[in-house]
Amino acid sequence: MSDxxxxxxxxxxxxxxxxxxxxxxxxxxxxxRVFTGFGDRELExxxxxxxxxxxxxxxxxxxxxxxxxxxxxxxxxxxxTLPIGDETLLALADSEADTIRGARCFQGFxxxxxxxxxxxxxxxxxxxxxxxxxxxxxADASTLTVSAATVTSARRRASFNRWTGPAHRAAHPxxxxxxxxxxxxxxxxxxxxxx
Amino acid sequence: MTLFVWPYRLLTPATQQTVPDGxxxxxxxxxxxxxxxxxxxxxxxxxxxxxxxxxxxxxRILAARAWSAHLRGGARSxxxxxxxxxxxxxxxxxxxxxxxxxxALADDGDWFGWEPSFGEPIMVAGLAGAVALSGVEMAITLxxxxxxxxxxxxxxxxxxxGWRMYRIERIVSRSGNTAECLVWPPGRESIAAGAxxxxxxxxxxxxxxxxxxxxxxxxxxxxxxxxxxxxxENRPNPST
Numbered sequence: 001m002s003d004x005x006x007x008x009x010x011x012x013x014x015x016x017x018x019x020x021x022x023x024x025x026x027x028x029x030x031x032x033r034v035f036t037g038f039g040d041r042e043l044e045x046x047x048x049x050x051x052x053x054x055x056x057x058x059x060x061x062x063x064x065x066x067x068x069x070x071x072x073x074x075x076x077x078x079x080x081t082l083p084i085g086d087e088t089l090l091a092l093a094d095s096e097a098d099t100i101r102g103a104r105c106f107q108g109f110x111x112x113x114x115x116x117x118x119x120x121x122x123x124x125x126x127x128x129x130x131x132x133x134x135x136x137x138x139a140d141a142s143t144l145t146v147s148a149a150t151v152t153s154a155r156r157r158a159s160f161n162r163w164t165g166p167a168h169r170a171a172h173p174x175x176x177x178x179x180x181x182x183x184x185x186x187x188x189x190x191x192x193x194x195x
Numbered sequence: 196m197t198l199f200v201w202p203y204r205l206l207t208p209a210t211q212q213t214v215p216d217g218x219x220x221x222x223x224x225x226x227x228x229x230x231x232x233x234x235x236x237x238x239x240x241x242x243x244x245x246x247x248x249x250x251x252x253x254x255r256i257l258a259a260r261a262w263s264a265h266l267r268g269g270a271r272s273x274x275x276x277x278x279x280x281x282x283x284x285x286x287x288x289x290x291x292x293x294x295x296x297x298x299a300l301a302d303d304g305d306w307f308g309w310e311p312s313f314g315e316p317i318m319v320a321g322l323a324g325a326v327a328l329s330g331v332e333m334a335i336t337l338x339x340x341x342x343x344x345x346x347x348x349x350x351x352x353x354x355x356x357g358w359r360m361y362r363i364e365r366i367v368s369r370s371g372n373t374a375e376c377l378v379w380p381p382g383r384e385s386i387a388a389g390a391x392x393x394x395x396x397x398x399x400x401x402x403x404x405x406x407x408x409x410x411x412x413x414x415x416x417x418x419x420x421x422x423x424x425x426x427x428e429n430r431p432n433p434s435t
Contacts, residue, residue, distance in 0.1 A: 014231075015229075015231060015232065016231070016232045016233075016234060017231065017232070017233050017234070018233075018234045018235075018236075018237075019233055019234075019235060020235075020237055035237065036235055036237055037235070037236060037237015037238055038217070038236065038237055038238060038239060038240040038380075038428070038430075039237065039238050039240075039329060039380060039381055039382075039383050040328060040329070040383075040384070041237070041328075041329055042328050042329070054328070057237055057238075057430075112237070112238075115331045115332075115377070115381075116237070116238045116329060116331060116380075116381045117329070117331075
């Protein structure tokens with residue numbers, strides 16, 4: 001499978017597109033992989049999903065929220081609503097919720113060709129951290145709402161993100177890109193954790 | 196757990212419409228009037244509507260009630276047959292049906308490994324090559340039957356997904372008794388070469404669609420009106 005290229009871009013600009021949204025939740029004991037659609041799909045390993053695997057078609061993500069990529073570090077919270085039809089999701093809703101709190105959640109996007117084959121490796125749009133699970137058991141349809149946020153969304157002024165070393169290290173432990181950020185702000189010093 | 200098969204000869208519909216379904220959305224029209232369509236179905240799923248199931252005697256009314264209880268409003272799967280024999284690749288020779296050359300009906304004690312089991316299949320076919328998960332190209336070899344045509348249905352029995360129905364969208368190529376077919380929906384599960392292809396009675400695991408019911412409406416304490424209902428393909432549920 002190739003990466004996103006001009007052919008894929010041309011297909012997305014056509015009269016009919018076949019998008020597929022993929023969720024990868026890095027939880028114990030193993031990753032939870034789901035995607036919009038009915039049947040299962042197998043994806044190759046990539047930089048985000050190192051092992052690859054079968055993404056369970058849960059039928060639909062009920063309420064797929066708009067996702068903004070973190071441009072200029074804007075913090076955000078996103079809620080996904082999944083139908084509890086899969087045994088794994090049912091277990092998460094019932095008794096295994098603690099295994100998923102704090103887990104990383106990746107949302108990716110790809111498009112299928114006319115024969116429902118992925119046209120390019122998923123573009124993983126955002127990485128979030130799961131902190132709240134909310135099962136909703138109803139007579140006609142039971143769902144699981146998964147609330148995920150960026151690493152700084154729990155801060156009091158969550159709408160603002162700061163490029164501090166500790167904040168960046170929390171999401172990317174081996175990346176020293178922001179370690180010296182404080183040296184470039186001569187008028188203000190931001191301490192971590194800050195209020 | 197073995198799933199029950201819809202009692203087609205007892206609860207016989209006047210019409211059956213089996214439809215490839217899925218979710219697509221129009222993005223809205225631009226100023227020029229053109230709009231883009233986004234298909235989120237990921238390949239889609241089957242729906243089947245059984246229309247005007249006549250309940251003209253006590254046995255049929257009781258059967259409808261029993262099945263209504265069994266289906267549990269859509270919480271339980273069953274096997275839905277698609278009676279497509281009129282469009283199936285039945286054996287044809289010399290300008291006439293070749294059914295006369297079939298073996299005679301078997302004894303009561305014989306078992307043919309599929310339900311309902313009352314005789315040998317009319318058509319016999321198998322996969323010429325393995326099919327991968329979500330594969331849309333399948334090579335089918337017929338050992339008894341006429342040439343395959345686009346629009347015909349067949350079923351495969353998968354290890355986990357069970358019975359799943361497929362429709363031939365296009366015949367890509369032919370070689371002897373083998374036809375390379377483009378099918379819909381994409382393969383529900385990988386399956387090995389040589390797997391049996393069911394052509395007599397294509398079938399699919401389904402459940403009652405949301406909001407549907409097959410509960411008969413009793414009139415005068417003795418009769419019931421005809422019922423209709425829509426069913427939708429269901430995912431396998433290993434726990435039931």
